[in-house]
């Protein structure tokens with residue numbers, strides 16, 4: 001072990017209870033960004049973090065992003081700096097202090113805003129793993145260094161936002177503005193806001209799929225009609241919509257839109273070799289989906305489908321009858337929703353054009369007198385980094401020090417848009433360094449963070465800062 | 476004019492204001508059956524009718540149908556009798572005293588529960604045309620006879636229910652029980668609870684389509700999934716469902732389920748000749764649907780499609796994303812809803828079997844590892860009567876006396892299930908004799924009944940009773 005890490009790790013262990021107490025205080029603040037009524041609690045959570053940081057000697061600036069809508073301020077982004085030594089590297093870390101909604105009635109076993117530690121040392125509470133635990137991990141690391149009298153190895157820049165669960169409104173713009181100001185000395189970026197692939201083995205994440213979301217609208221009648229009176233006499237928008245939706249994808253996951261696969265990067269032998277070693281079993285997938293209705297029965301195909309191949313999901317229909325029971329309605333205007341998860345080297349603009357051409361062509365084939373509209377709803381690009389970058393090498397060493405195992409190098413199927421923004425705006429490497437595991441149920445009831453992941457995770461974040469401070473810059 | 480009708484019509488004209496006042500009082504009672512909180516108002520409406528009837532010397536029995544659910548009584552059915560002369564024919568009339576929900580905020584120009592008579596003598600108010608106006612029409616007819624000292628031509632049996640807008644729970648059973656008791660002397664049945672085909676010309680209605688409603692369910696994952704994490708690796712229920720739904724009907728109204736058309740009665744030359752004279756224009760259809768997105772461009776094909784051919788409508792999907800915006804969900808269990816409007820000589824059980832065979836076959840072709848379930852949700856049979864029956868002949872004479880024109884003999888695309896129940900349980904002819912017009916906006920905002928339709932309609936109902944009392948029994 002690097003000599004300096006031993007006292008740091010000891011210090012973290014000795015402070016475990018106070019770190020858990022810090023998490024307890026944070027979980028108790030219901031900083032739900034989706035609900036305007038909870039906005040004061042989101043701001044209170046910003047106050048809490050600001051106070052923790054300034055107490056430890058960090059410099060914190062609150063940045064206001066304006067109003068979400070008239071009369072409702074967006075929560076502040078906290079820009080923090082701990083250390084200002086030009087001889088040290090500057091590492092920018094990102095996290096979010098807002099949380100998903102949670103109500104006891106949703107099925108939580110205990111109050112979601114009261115941290116509950118069970119006999120297995122699982123710490124239940126909304127935000128425990130997403131993303132208060134990781135954010136506090138950085139603060140814990142600062143405090144442990146201070147208490148142990150160990151010099152902090154880097155200048156730590158922090159960007160903590162309060163709207164991540166609600167679309168990070170205004171953040172991209174702020175990052176752009178600050179790229180050459182607050183973030184100008186940044187050497188590398190680290191985001192701790194995702195999860196291990198499984199329950200046991202740590203990972204570093206170097207890739208994310210993008211997402212392009214579409215609506216296709218078919219309309220005709222001036223208002224919803226009664227199917228008794230008008231069935232058989234009016235061209236029904238639902239019939240057209242379902243026909244077009246049925247041409248997008250098959251149930252083996254194959255996208256049927258011409259040209260989509262032309263843009264997908266071929267698999268290299270090097271990539272191919274990666275999948276064998278990943279700690280992932282089909283049972284992990286079955287546990288995740290709650291069934292055995294998988295498309296593939298091997299882990300390699302499954303991981304490739306999740307990480308590096310595009311997929312298309314039909315999400316639903318807006319404007320049609322969607323409740324329980326039986327309603328004899330002919331919906332007047334229906335909007336089918338679907339999205340494509342995109343991968344290297346797909347160009348979102350090209351994807352949009354291919355989708356538009358396809359759906360318009362399929363609608364034209366129907367020879368309908370209804371009206372068709374294509375709505376590209378949003379598009380976020382995929383992101384892929386090099387797992388051999390020194391930022392990743394440093395993190396891998398930290399993981400091995402703390403967990404005694406080399407991390408899996410993983411990608412993810414979902415998107416974390418801020419990743420790409422940081423990479424593009426700072427021009428620096430971005431690393432995703434998860435603290436929690438796949439069993440943490442972020443966004444679900446009974447969200448938790450294992451005590452082990454929190455305390456070892458605090459060690460890991462600190463160790464990462466030591467390694468990244470000294471890692472030879474190789475690319 | 477039959478001599479007795481002249482003084483009756485004069486009496487009705489002279490009492491017009493008090494009849495409108497009766498409608499005003501009835502509209503003021505918000506007897507919304509769909510809303511448990513309004514149940515006392517539904518009962519109050521029953522009290523109102525009972526009082527009106529008994530004041531005029533009718534005998535009224537309240538029949539309780541039990542609880543809708545624990546703690547909520549169904550509204551009473553009022554069984555009334557006016558006259559008990561074994562030498563007279565007994566005519567059973569049906570109507571309902573409950574109404575659709577209505578809120579000013581829905582877009583009503585005036586308060587829905589305050590009768591508003593505008594400068595064109597349109598009487599706006601919830602229930603004005605559906606179905607309080609027609610129900611009061613019978614009461615008005617009794618009163619006018621009484622006041623004018625004209626002998627009432629028939630024994631009038633009445634069945635007025637308070638749950639029609641909410642599925643007529645318990646009514647079928649009551650009709651069955653009373654068929655040989657309260658209704659045992661009935662010679663013919665008349666229902667006034669529908670509308671003219673257009674705005675100007677009266678009609679008698681002798682046919683209704685049936686409806687068979689289905690749900691098809693596809694399920695797989697144990698819970699809704701995130702499309703980023705699982706898209707491409709799990710067999711998505713929506714993909715299977717949309718595929719099966721796309722095989723049911725085309726946008727020209729053609730049902731694609733094999734065997735469905737084999738059961739449809741062929742068109743006879745006699746029927747074919749009927750369509751030419753019906754007062755119906757394509758503009759009437761366009762006005763009804765609020766667009767020109769019709770399947771056919773001629774009235775004959777349109778009326779045949781509405782009245783005598785089956786149709787299939789896709790209503791929507793339960794369990795999928797149906798709100799505004801973009802949600803990246805893979806729904807775990809989705810239920811597609813559709814219904815088939817059925818016509819002579821389709822057998823609902825045969826229809827159900829054909830539908831089940833088809834959807835199960837189409838799902839099997841998908842070779843999916845998801846689970847498929849077929850749910851027949853409800854089925855009501857079509858009804859067709861003979862427009863040459865003496866009950867209709869009598870009504871046609873009444874229309875001609877009052878409106879100066881022979882009524883169109885029409886069918887309807889929707890279903891009024893109680894029609895078939897009365898026919899089957901009493902074994903007598905059932906006539907649909909509308910008071911209001913197609914422009915009345917039943918079930919919509921700004922529901923109205925024209926003063927002319929209400930006052931002339933009261934004359935028509937009374938005249939019908941005179942003609943039906945003496946019409947030669949020819950079939």
Ligand SMILES: [Zn+2]
Nearest residue numbers: 130131164193
């Ligand atoms: Zn998060």
Ligand SMILES: [Zn+2]
Nearest residue numbers: 130165442443
């Ligand atoms: Zn989250």
Ligand SMILES: [Zn+2]
Nearest residue numbers: 605606639668
């Ligand atoms: Zn009605």
Ligand SMILES: [Zn+2]
Nearest residue numbers: 605640917918
């Ligand atoms: Zn109605």
